[in-house]
Amino acid sequence: MSSSDTYETKLDAARCNFVFWNRTRIYIILMTLTCLTFIQMNTLTFSFSVICMHDVMEDSRLNSTHWFSQTTEKSIIFSGAAIDGLIGLLPSVPLISFFGFKSVLVFYGIISSLGTFMFPMAVFSGFYISLLCRILQGFGSAIIFTAVGVVPGIWAPKSEANTFMAVLSCAYQLSNIVCMPVSGILCESVLGWRSIYYLFGSLTLMIYILFWFTYSDNPEDNRFISQEELSQITCGKIEKIKEPVPYISVCKDPTVLITWLSCFGGSMGFYILSLYGPTYLREVFKFEIKATGFLTSLPFVLAAVSKLSAGRLSDKLTFLSEKARFVFFAAISQMGLAGGMAVMAFTTNRLLAQVAFNFAIVCSGMNIMGVIKCAQLRCQQHVHFTLAVISFTGYADQFLAPILVRVICPDNTSQQWSILFYFVSVLVVLCNLGFPSIAKSEAADYTKPRTQKTDKF
Incomplete structure (x- = not known):
């Protein structure tokens, strides 16, 4: 034997x-x-x-x-x-x-x-x-x-x-x-x-x-x-090529750079809402603590459903090109996030503010079929490095978000929160303006095999 x-x-x-x-x-x-x-x-x-x-x-x-x-x-x-x-x-x-x-x-x-x-x-x-x-x-x-x-x-x-x-x-x-x-x-x-x-x-x-x-x-x-x-x-x-990440080539790729920039803006909006949503609803609209907990969890339920639905829908939109599909979901995700925060900035109505908060969070969940999907298509076997940098931008946003809130909303007044939401919504839009024209769906040249050594993936 x-x-x-x-x-x-x-x-x-x-x-x-x-x-x-x-x-x-x-x-x-x-x-x-x-x-x-x-x-x-x-x-x-x-x-x-x-x-x-x-x-x-x-x-x-x-x-x-x-x-x-x-x-x-x-x-x-x-x-x-x-x-x-x-x-x-x-x-x-x-x-x-x-x-x-x-x-x-x-x-x-x-x-x-x-x-x-x-x-x-x-x-x-x-x-x-x-x-x-x-x-x-x-x-x-x-x-x-x-x-x-x-x-x-x-x-x-x-x-x-x-x-x-x-x-x-x-x-x-x-x-x-x-x-x-x-x-x-x-x-x-x-x-x-x-x-x-x-x-x-x-x-x-x-x-x-x-x-x-x-x-x-x-x-x-x-x-x-x-x-x-x-x-x-x-x-x-499939057999996956085992080779070192071409860091310089990846970092010089315009598609990767615009993907990182887009994620930076989107993550800032998401973390402002997820970290400070309870404080905003409690301090500005005077929701009870228990009600605040349930109201701030509702949009994340809807976001999880929308994320799974977006994945299935993307697979069925075969009459569209890969780029058309990820640009479509990126636009819904990021512009919906920015639009929801803009509504939160000007409204004084509790119901409208809650609806806008829900809408912004739900839209942000679709980005896995947008910007993230673009990174996967472009970087192929080197996508783990691209995702690591996206994680880094997310942590940078988590670090910067409290500083923004401390500077702009020291007293938690309605006017201060409005300024914050206007600022972040504009930031999200600016970070995503170049994505539709710069992003490419084709695998980059640096993803082509350079060695014959393979590993089972």
Whole structure:
């Protein structure tokens, strides 16, 4: 018996009789989605709990040196998750190459859970301890975009890869869907705002322990997968050229540059709304805390649905060219985002403001079939580098958003929020003006094979 036959025999012996009804890949994608959602939720906790930390507010009134009473320090705490997102992003790709995706994701998730669980204790321990915990919360979010690209390539059959990608990208929306209403309920309960952090921190740790024991970086090594499903996953997988990323060529590509610029503007609008939507609705329109939680989660439910629908619709619009399709969805996404924020800027009507807020968030969710799709078509096997830079622009926006709010909206007045929304909506439009004419759908020259060394993708 050959060594390969012996290896396969051992694998067969190690397989579990329970194989999720030949749907192990569905379990894997949902488990991964849950992990990514909890990581992103942990970065959002402070943006909601800040409006109901009454005991901290009282303490800061009695003690004027407490960081919660200082506008600058509070803005830095808001930015803390983005700071460590940037720190975590840089080593994520080489760490995955060396240790594997599973180990790196679990490591990032545990760090995020610890930062979340310890934050309530850190609030009264000083500004720098609070900032450290906030940074730990955001460390895990650095790997979300990478996971969206890696896991479908490993676990999805060729015919399901785009669907799996769309599902995983919903982590951004699901995190808001869960975090906002749950936080609102806990804030107004006897458990108080601290319970938000203890609950999410504990659940994150448990989810990642389960992920560690059930996920594998190679479907062939997973004890819960059947031979039938394994054949379905591996059938038709293409051979991918293994070669270094041509960084200079990618960075000089006008299509890539306009894609990065477009994402910078769009991400700024999205993070202003997701991070400060609760504050805007609470301070300007005087919504109750529990109502604020549910109202700010509604658009993310709709955005998740629109994102999945956009993916299916894009596949069916075969009478349009690839460029026409991604320009169409990019225009809806970015111009809808800018238009919704412009309406929020001039209206004083609660209902119209809520509708505009919903519309802007829903439109932003369609961008995966717009600008992101363009990057995939253009960069092919080097798209992971392009997506890493897009992640970087997102973290830069998360860092800059609190600074913008602090400078423009120091008193949370209606007029100040109007100026902010006008400014950001104009920024979104300017960043996207050149996209339709500059972006190309054809694969770039630097994607052509330069070596004969290949790896199974």
